Amino acid sequence: MSVAFFAGSFDPFTVGHKSIVDRALPHFERIVVGVGFNVRKPGSREDAARRASHISRLYAGDDRVEAVSYSGLTTDAAKSHGADVLLRGVRSCSDFEYERGMADVNRRIGGMETMLIFALPEYDSISSSMVRELEAFGADTTPFVP
Ligand code: ADP
Numbered sequence: 001m002s003v004a005f006f007a008g009s010f011d012p013f014t015v016g017h018k019s020i021v022d023r024a025l026p027h028f029e030r031i032v033v034g035v036g037f038n039v040r041k042p043g044s045r046e047d048a049a050r051r052a053s054h055i056s057r058l059y060a061g062d063d064r065v066e067a068v069s070y071s072g073l074t075t076d077a078a079k080s081h082g083a084d085v086l087l088r089g090v091r092s093c094s095d096f097e098y099e100r101g102m103a104d105v106n107r108r109i110g111g112m113e114t115m116l117i118f119a120l121p122e123y124d125s126i127s128s129s130m131v132r133e134l135e136a137f138g139a140d141t142t143p144f145v146p
Contacts, residue, residue, distance in 0.1 A: 001028060001065055001082050002028055002029065003028060003029050003030045003031070003035050003037070003081075003084055003085070004024060004030075004031045004032070004083055004084075004085050004086070004087040004115065005031075005032050005077065005078035005081060005083035005085070005086050005087065005112045006020065006024070006032070006033045006034065006088070007034040007036055007070075007077070007086065007088075007089075008034070008035070008036065009035070009036060009128065010033070010035050010051050010055065010107045010128065011047075011051065011073065011128050011132070012051065012054075012060075012128055012131055012132070012145055013033075013051060013054065013055050013128075013145070013146065014123075014126050014128060014131055014144050014145055014146070015123060015126060015143075015144055015145065015146050016070075016089065016091070016119055016120075016123040016124075016126040017033075017089070017090040018058070018146045019075040019119070019120055019123055020088075020089040020117050020119070021059075021065060021088070023117055023120075024087055025064060025065070025115055027106060028058050028064075028085075028087075029064070030064045030065070030066070030082075031064065031065050031087065032065075032066055032067070032068060032078070032083055033052070033055050033065065033066070033067040033068070034067075034068055034069070034070050034074065034077050034078065035048040035049075035051045035052045035055070035067065035068070035069045035070070035071045035082070036048065036069075036070055036077075037069055037070070037071050038071065038075065039071045039072075045046055045069065045071070047048070048069035048102070049069045050072075051062040051069070052068055052069040053067070054067075055067035055124065058146055060083075062100050066081075067084045068081060072111070073104060073109070073110065074086065074097065075106050075109060075110020075111070075112045076110070078110075078112060079110070079112075082123045084111055084112070085112060085114070085115055086103070086106055086113070086114040086115070087114070087115050087116075087117070088102070088103075088114055088115075088116055088117075089116070089117055089118075089119055089121065090116050090117070090118050091118075091119040091123075091124040091125075091127075092124065092139065098142075099116060099128075102114070103116075110127070127139075130144075131144050131145060142146075
């Protein structure tokens with residue numbers, strides 16, 4: 001069985017992201033959630049590490065899921081964590097086009113395939129940017145974050 005690397009910004013990790021991990025889990029030996037950060041952005045490394053430890057805590061009882069932070073090429077990070085396939089979620093046609101481009105690049109430069117899981121209809125309008133926007137206006141975001 002394959003080990004999957006689920007890369008993203010996860011800023012924040014939403015119920016939509018969690019649903020992708022949970023639904024993918026029966027199909028993989030392990031899933032590594034990779035929180036990407038940009039070394040050129042100040043504070044980005046610390047923020048990503050904090051998000052990764054939050055995700056790890058959500059899966060504290062399940063050693064098939066671990067969360068790490070990384071910078072650089074996703075395929076390099078995936079391989080360094082023992083993953084052989086990339087996992088991503090798709091909510092819409094625009095996600096699909098974006099994911100197709102990313103999957104193509106990651107196959108070419110890293111020789112890795114990407115497996116896609118479609119969002120559940122009840123989660124397909126949930127995005128991290130929407131949650132951040134709600135937070136900025138002081139709205140309750142608890143239904144959207146696990
Ligand atoms: P990135 O910044 O790399 O696009 P995100 O953290 O926004 O990363 O998303 C990571 C992955 O999760 C992407 O494949 C994205 O399409 C998917 N995703 C985001 N929100 C949802 C959702 N509500 N349901 C299913 N998949 C989602």
